[in-house]
Amino acid sequence: MQFDWRSWLARLTHLWSSSLQFRTVAATVVLSSIAVGIIGSYVSFSIGTNLFDARRDQLLAASANANDAVQTLFNSTADQGGSTDVENAATDAFNLILRSNANASTTGTRIAILRSPDQPGPRVPADLASIPGRATELLVSPELRKAVAAAETKKSKVYWQSIAIPSATDPTATAPGLVIGSSVSLPGSGYYELYLIYDLSDSQQILDFVHSTLLIGGLALILLIGVVTWVIARLVVAPIRVAASTAEKLAAGQLEQRIPERGDDVVATLARSFNGMADSLQKQIVRLATLSQIQQRFVSDVSHELRTPLTTIRLAGDVLYDQRDTFPPATRRTAELLRTQVQRFEELLGDLLEMSRFDAGAVQLETEPTNLVRLVEETIEGLESLAATKGSELRLIAPGGYFEADVDSRRVRRILQNLLGNAIDHGEGHPIVVYIDSNETAVAIAVRDYGIGMTTASMERVFDRFWRADPSRQRTTGGTGLGLAISLEDAALHGGWLEVWSAPGQGSCFRLTLPRERDGHLTSSPLDLPPDELGADSREDDRA
Template structure:
């Protein structure tokens, strides 16, 4: 049972196949998909670049602000230290150092401060390092080394600052030296929280992504509208051309406006008018031709009947004539018979052209029918030096067919095989399967080129025009045979190879409305049987060419 569209989209496993089918068949789907993919890629690249630029600018701006703030705080503390009148009194140093501890957090925007003495402080000074809300573990050895090595410069490093809720926030720690007279230099580090900058960056990035998705949706809608406007006339042209190809000659495209699509529609309509006129003219000529052939054939039958009677009388009395007159009477009789056959074939062809042929179906065994035809054709085959062989593993059960027409097809195929079989055996194979019954007629004669095999069913066509017909065919037999096969809903196919032979296969379906399935008789034979000297043996097709040319050379010698 065919799968519906709704069922296809309900099953996720069938989506790739459905999308691939839609991609192949829908210009609108391909265009919208490509547009959306390229637009999405462009917006994604633009958003990433903008997010990175904003992130760098925001970080650099915040870093410069932090460095300036730290420099100002430490400078203010250094100024207070330098302006204080400090002696070697330990109490005064401790008071000054306590003031420095208060000044730095107050002068900066961060309360996270830590200080380390670079050298050992003098004994009894009472001045030690301090820290406020900043762990010494956050200060890396590399940063401390840079601060000690460059006393006149600031050094900074990005860190992760622990928050009270257990999470971490991005931050920057800035380090520089502070000199305390009478004691020595100290490493001072101030850590700054960048959580607010991170929030700002996240807001900007989310805004960019949201704007990107909205822009993609807008582009999709605009693309669909524009494509619908452009593709609708194209779809109409495609559907109209399909109907025109199917035989609806009255169909035309609507013309709107004066743009390129309107010009296309006008050109298409003009082409359709021209095709319709030519087809009608050809149809009228065909009808005239059919009527002419039919009328001529009927008109010739009356005088031909008279001539036939006269030829019969002369042929019956030819023994009373001299040799020349007797031969003339015999030739007249033979050619009148051939002329009568030609008229019959012409009438049959005219019926096919007019579509007035009707089948007379009846249950018939194809194997028995083939056996009867072989027995009828056996004297002619023996006269021509060929042996008729029947291979019938199947096709004995009756099948609905027109026995008169199938018999005519078999006589024609076997007659051609006798004509071109070059005195080699002719194998008739009859078989069947659940779909059809078939018969193959195989000869081992001259064979044909592929180009000739394609034209073998043309009327009055011969592969070798210089070769005369010795059995008396009219040149219409294979064309009529093909028509008989098609009337049964079947096929008549040919395989041929030079110096190997020819194989015709007639296939008739068991059910004329059900034409699917393979033929029980293969078109291209896998092996063959020919006479080699006094013996008969199976050989492969690849050996036939060499055997054929050897036999021809012996005959000529």
């Protein structure tokens, strides 16, 4: 099974961005690891350096003592003659050094007594080494031999060099070592070089033990820091999670939710402050909800109560309007105005009742399969005479598609009437184009005018109740100021969108997008906002 590192990286990134506790623990562990690594490296380096220096100084002192002992032994043969005595003196010196190193517990020490090169006379005694052959001599570098050979002209008595000693059992393995050389003179035979090669494996074992101890201790310390940080972060983050959960429940409408208060620390103070804020908000929301219900009930009751006298006034007005030709001119005009204003009053009451139903959540959709192209055509036909009085031409562009949708035709017709009525009022006599298009999941209708347009501030308030961009502007359709607000509620009731685009001097465009099936979900609209204007110039009427 192949390891998917991208998936793990994505999960880790998500965990890092979503969990404060994880970020705190991870940052603490990383920073602690860096700090422990730096301190551990410094301690390891200091211990290693001090251990090597102490061992080196000890071996240098032992080598200097061995040099003195060998030189004393050689000087005692100064008055004796013959090669036998010289050979015996060299052998005695070699054995003396072996015994002294054995007593000093420097096991594994190698010894070599080598004649300095380029000296006249016979090579008596012969070179001596603790290991036969040239194995010992190969551990002594030419640079060290050159320095030891010139020792009699310098103040230094012994010279040293770090080396790697090959293992006797494994040719590829080596052990740290130290070779110390000094010069001695044998009367009658010249100068000889005394080399002591020490195996520092014991010191290396001590250093390795120190390293492993520091490593295990560092890892244990980092783990302990991580656990402590996790516990502390959990103690701190847990109240925050409780506060976040409580805030989400309050936002969802569960106004009775509160944070538990324990103790007198900062978290408890935060909980008390939060709960006090929640109490205040709950009181305000309950008060506003009560006022809203009273207002809704008042509007609904007033609207219902006004219907009876308004019906009487309308009947009386109709009687006067039917007999207007028998009245003097001023009285006839009064009868006409009375009938117009009574009709507008009836529309206002109807809109107020509809808005009160929306506010009370008592509106129900009555959907049925509807051909929206035919619905748009019927709406346009009903408003063509009104548009003609303003000099505007109504055009329909329907390129084809899935135009049948499961909608409440009465509400969709009301939306179209409101949008077309506004376009006629603000179209400045220019053509008004209605676009309709669809896809497999949605149907969109756009009403585009080329009138005065709106500013950005006006677009933000265009769906507000009773709001008008220009209160002094005369309306041809005699609207109540609630048309767009009701249209927005009708669109939302279908699960659709009602959006606006406008620019000063370029006109406005309202786009209604509805799902083709009831309870459908919208992801995009089949029409752009505003739609492509090519069809508005090249096709006056394209009715499906």
